[in-house]
Amino acid sequence: xxxxxxxxxxxxxxxxxxxxxxxxxxxxxxxxxxxxxxxxxxxxxxxxxxxxxxxxxxxxxxxxxxxxxxxxxxxxxxxxxxxxxxxxxxxxxxxxxxxxxxxxxxxxxxxxxxxxxxxxxxxxxxxxxxxxxxxxxxxxxxxxxxxxxxxxxxxxxxxxxxxxxxxxxxxxxxxxxxxxxxxxxxxxxxxxxxxxxxxxxxxxxxxxxxxxxxxxxxxxxxxxxxxxxxxxxxxxxxxxxxxxxxxxxxxxxxxxxxxxxxxxxxxxxxxxxxxxxxxxxxxxxxxxxxxxxx
Amino acid sequence: xxxxxxxxxxxxxxxxxxxxxxxxxxxxxxxxxxxxxxxxxxxxxxxxxxxxxxxxxxxxxxxxxxxxxxxxxxxxxxxxxxxxxxxxxxxxxxxxxxxxxxxxxxxxxxxxxxxxxxxxxxxxxxxxxxxxxxxxxxxxxxxxxxxxxxxxxxxxxxxxxxxxxxxxxxxxxxxxxxxxxxxxxxxxxxxxxxxxxxxxxxxxxxxxxxxxxxxxxxxxxxxxxxxxxxxxxxxxxxxx
Numbered sequence: 001x002x003x004x005x006x007x008x009x010x011x012x013x014x015x016x017x018x019x020x021x022x023x024x025x026x027x028x029x030x031x032x033x034x035x036x037x038x039x040x041x042x043x044x045x046x047x048x049x050x051x052x053x054x055x056x057x058x059x060x061x062x063x064x065x066x067x068x069x070x071x072x073x074x075x076x077x078x079x080x081x082x083x084x085x086x087x088x089x090x091x092x093x094x095x096x097x098x099x100x101x102x103x104x105x106x107x108x109x110x111x112x113x114x115x116x117x118x119x120x121x122x123x124x125x126x127x128x129x130x131x132x133x134x135x136x137x138x139x140x141x142x143x144x145x146x147x148x149x150x151x152x153x154x155x156x157x158x159x160x161x162x163x164x165x166x167x168x169x170x171x172x173x174x175x176x177x178x179x180x181x182x183x184x185x186x187x188x189x190x191x192x193x194x195x196x197x198x199x200x201x202x203x204x205x206x207x208x209x210x211x212x213x214x215x216x217x218x219x220x221x222x223x224x225x226x227x228x229x230x231x232x233x234x235x236x237x238x239x240x241x242x243x244x245x246x247x248x249x250x251x252x253x254x255x256x257x258x259x260x261x262x263x264x265x266x267x268x269x270x271x272x273x274x275x276x277x278x279x280x281x282x283x284x285x286x287x288x289x290x291x292x293x294x
Numbered sequence: 295x296x297x298x299x300x301x302x303x304x305x306x307x308x309x310x311x312x313x314x315x316x317x318x319x320x321x322x323x324x325x326x327x328x329x330x331x332x333x334x335x336x337x338x339x340x341x342x343x344x345x346x347x348x349x350x351x352x353x354x355x356x357x358x359x360x361x362x363x364x365x366x367x368x369x370x371x372x373x374x375x376x377x378x379x380x381x382x383x384x385x386x387x388x389x390x391x392x393x394x395x396x397x398x399x400x401x402x403x404x405x406x407x408x409x410x411x412x413x414x415x416x417x418x419x420x421x422x423x424x425x426x427x428x429x430x431x432x433x434x435x436x437x438x439x440x441x442x443x444x445x446x447x448x449x450x451x452x453x454x455x456x457x458x459x460x461x462x463x464x465x466x467x468x469x470x471x472x473x474x475x476x477x478x479x480x481x482x483x484x485x486x487x488x489x490x491x492x493x494x495x496x497x498x499x500x501x502x503x504x505x506x507x508x509x510x511x512x513x514x515x516x517x518x519x520x521x522x523x524x525x526x527x528x529x530x531x532x533x534x
Binding site: 025027090094115116118120130217229233236237238239240241243248 | 316317318323324326327330331332333334335336338339355357359360361362365368369371372373374391392444446449450453469470472473496497498499
C-alpha cells in the first residue's frame, strides 16, 4: 500500500508493521468486519419479521396456519444449528436452481440427478456460472442472511409467542368490552404491550446471533474468524514477504476485544430500549418507574 | 440427415455455450506450496500457476474460488464450482463420488514431522488433516489420531505439544521443517500413499474432464509440468 513497502526485509519494525497491516489480505480482514456488521444489521430485522410471522401463525385460530407456525418453531429449534447450516444451504441452492431450471430449460431431456451429481442446464445456475465473482459473493451473503433469519426467526417466534400470551388478560377483556374485533385487539392492545415481555428473550437472541457469525464460513462467506485464522497462522518466507510465527493468539485477541465491545454496546442500547418500553406498563418495572418519578 | 443437422446444431450450440461458460476452480487456499493465499489475498501457488496454464491450453475462462476442505466435495457435486484443484490425492473412495483427471503430480511421499527424533510413530499421538488419506493411514497404523480442519492447525499442534508428530504430504512439510531452524524434523520412514494428485470433477462432466486431461497430457509431453513441479517443490521432488 505505501510506497516504501517494496522490500519489507529491509524495513524497521514500525514501518514493517505498517506495511504488514495493510497488505491486500489484511484489507480483506478489515472488510470482513463490515460484512459481519452488515449481516447483523440485515439479519436482525429479517429474523424478527420471521419470528413475528411465526408467532402470529402459531396463535392463529385457523388450524392449518397454526400448525404451520408451530411446526416451524418446533422443527427449526430442534435441529442442531451446524446440521441446519450445512444441509439447508445446499438444499436451498438446489431448490432455487431446480425451479429456475423448470422455467428456463423446459426442453431439457437429461435427468437432474445423475448419481451424486446435481445437474441443471447452464442457464439455470444461480448465480450464472459466468457471472463475476462479486455476484457469487453477494448471492452467498444473502443465502447466509436468509439462513440466519430462518434459524433465529424460529427462536424469536417462540419468544414472541410467549410474550403475546403474557399480556394481561384484563387488557384484552377491556378491549373486547369496548367492542374491538379480534384483529383490532391484536394490533392495538397485544402487539404494543408484548414487547416489554419479549425484550429480555430477544436481547438474548441478539447476543447469540452476534457470536454465531463464525458459522458464516460454512455458508461460503469469509468472515473475521476465517481471516484471523488464515492471517495468524505461521508464515514461511518462501510464500510471503512478511514471514512470522504463530500469531493466531494476537488475532483472536483482536476478535475478543471486538466481540466484547460490541456486546457491551448492545447491552447499553438494549437497556435504554427496555426503559423506554417499560414506561407506563402494568409490570413491576413500569411500577418502579412511576414511583421513582412521583 | 435431419438428425445429423440437429446434432450439428446442438454441437454448435454447446460449443458456443462452452465459450461463454466460466469454469470455476475450487481450491482450499491453505496448503502451500500447492495452493495458498498470497499477501494480496489472491489464490497463489503451484496449482494456481498450473490451473491458469491448463485453462489457457484448453481455451477456457477460469475463475478461482476458495472453500472449506470439509465441504469441498459436496459443493462440487451440487454444482457450486466445476473442478477441485486442491492437492487432492486420487483414491478409490473419492473416485466413487467424483471423477479425477490423470495425475499432475506423481504419487508422492507422505512423511511424519515431530519435535524430537526419538518418536515412535506407530504409538505416538499423530495429527493429520481431517478427511485426507493421511488421516486414514494414521487411523490404521495404530497411532492415536488427532484430526484438525486445516493443515496449519496440524503443524501448530506439534509446535505446542498437543501432538507428538504430524503426518502430511512431504512437499507441504519440507518448507516448514526447513524454516523451523531445527525445532521440527522428519521422523520415521516416508510412506507412499494414493495415486498422485489430480483434478476432481463431477462424474457427469466427462467433456470437461477430457479437456483437462488433454491439457495435462500436453504439459507432461513438452516438459512444462516438470519445470513447474521443480519450481514449486524443489529439485528433489518426484517428476514425470
